Amino acid sequence: MGDSEKDGKVPLYEDVNKELFLSEIYPKRVPAVLRGVDIGPCVNLWTTDYLFQKGGSRQVKIHVCPTAQMDFINKNFAYRTLPFDEFVTRAAEEKHKDFFHSQDEKYYLRSLGEDPRKDIADIRTQFPELADDIIFPEFFAPSQFFSSVFRIGSPGVQLWTHYDIMDNLLIQVSGRKRVVLFSPRDATHLYLTGDKSAVLDLENPDLERFPQFSQARPYTCTLQPGDILFLPALWFHNVVSLDFGVAINIFWRHLDPGFYDNKDPYGNKDLLSGQRALQILDRALKTLDELPVEYKDFYGRRMVSKIQQTVLDKELP
Ligand SMILES: O=C(O)CCC(=O)C(=O)O
Numbered sequence: 001m002g003d004s005e006k007d008g009k010v011p012l013y014e015d016v017n018k019e020l021f022l023s024e025i026y027p028k029r030v031p032a033v034l035r036g037v038d039i040g041p042c043v044n045l046w047t048t049d050y051l052f053q054k055g056g057s058r059q060v061k062i063h064v065c066p067t068a069q070m071d072f073i074n075k076n077f078a079y080r081t082l083p084f085d086e087f088v089t090r091a092a093e094e095k096h097k098d099f100f101h102s103q104d105e106k107y108y109l110r111s112l113g114e115d116p117r118k119d120i121a122d123i124r125t126q127f128p129e130l131a132d133d134i135i136f137p138e139f140f141a142p143s144q145f146f147s148s149v150f151r152i153g154s155p156g157v158q159l160w161t162h163y164d165i166m167d168n169l170l171i172q173v174s175g176r177k178r179v180v181l182f183s184p185r186d187a188t189h190l191y192l193t194g195d196k197s198a199v200l201d202l203e204n205p206d207l208e209r210f211p212q213f214s215q216a217r218p219y220t221c222t223l224q225p226g227d228i229l230f231l232p233a234l235w236f237h238n239v240v241s242l243d244f245g246v247a248i249n250i251f252w253r254h255l256d257p258g259f260y261d262n263k264d265p266y267g268n269k270d271l272l273s274g275q276r277a278l279q280i281l282d283r284a285l286k287t288l289d290e291l292p293v294e295y296k297d298f299y300g301r302r303m304v305s306k307i308q309q310t311v312l313d314k315e316l317p
């Protein structure tokens with residue numbers, strides 16, 4: 001993505017402590033890069049060799065992709081399982097001796113809970129030998145903690161634009177990462193399928209297919225090892241690993257627990273009322289299908305107009 005006039009920069013804050021975070025950064029509810037927070041010895045310790053030695057050989061489920069850009073629409077990646085130490089070795093090398101499909105395939109790990117269908121990812125449970133090396137910032141109450149997730153990827157690997165429903169601190173331990181973000185208010189310009197944007201190539205978007213995308217305003221930052229990205233809930237993010245990199249992200253529940261779907265080990269299901277509203281909308285759209293085309297179009301416009309007048313908040317940043 002070029003640095004054109006309309007691109008925004010994610011603000012950078014140095015030497016952030018809890019007081020500064022809670023008084024200056026968090027209330028704005030826009031992304032911020034936090035530099036100089038003590039995240040523990042992991043920044044120096046976590047070389048590939050160290051991760052290989054200490055991370056153990058527990059099986060991890062990974063994305064394997066023949067190209068750097070993962071494509072959820074054409075599903076150009078496959079899920080495979082490897083021991084953690086073997087995965088780290090492969091993700092850190094450019095050309096593989098052992099591979100599934102090709103010697104330059106890319107790897108991406110998003111760690112899961114013990115039983116991925118019910119358990120929540122927490123590196124303190126799944127990787128206790130490594131968890132001692134990292135200090136989680138104590139910016140929120142322990143009761144709000146939801147999960148801590150390993151994000152480990154090959155150089156160049158790109159994760160599609162998506163949103164999550166919880167507040168998030170993305171702690172970049174090693175490697176650099178380029179992140180492009182969009183405000184939740186750009187939801188109407190991103191051609192969403194569920195939580196993901198169909199616009200995969202942000203550098204060269206297909207504007208014939210995605211004309212509205214030109215209205216979206218990207219905010220960019222490059223995370224250095226040791227940086228933390230504060231990612232408020234609902235902000236879209238697209239992530240490119242510039243190097244082999246290890247990150248851990250911490251999701252926490254900033255809203256009342258009653259808003260969240262409890263059957264959600266990944267922590268990315270829409271809030272309960274959001275899910276229900278979307279289901280009702282699907283039913284309403286099916287009902288419009290019963291009408292002749294000019295009526296369908298007319299009532300569709302009335303619905304758009306009603307939504308614009310009643311729920312869209314003109315005050316939000
Ligand atoms: O850093 C990454 O690889 C992806 C991060 C992400 O999607 C998240 O923390 O929610």
Ligand SMILES: [Fe+2]
Pocket residue numbers: 162163164237
């Ligand atoms: Fe995410």
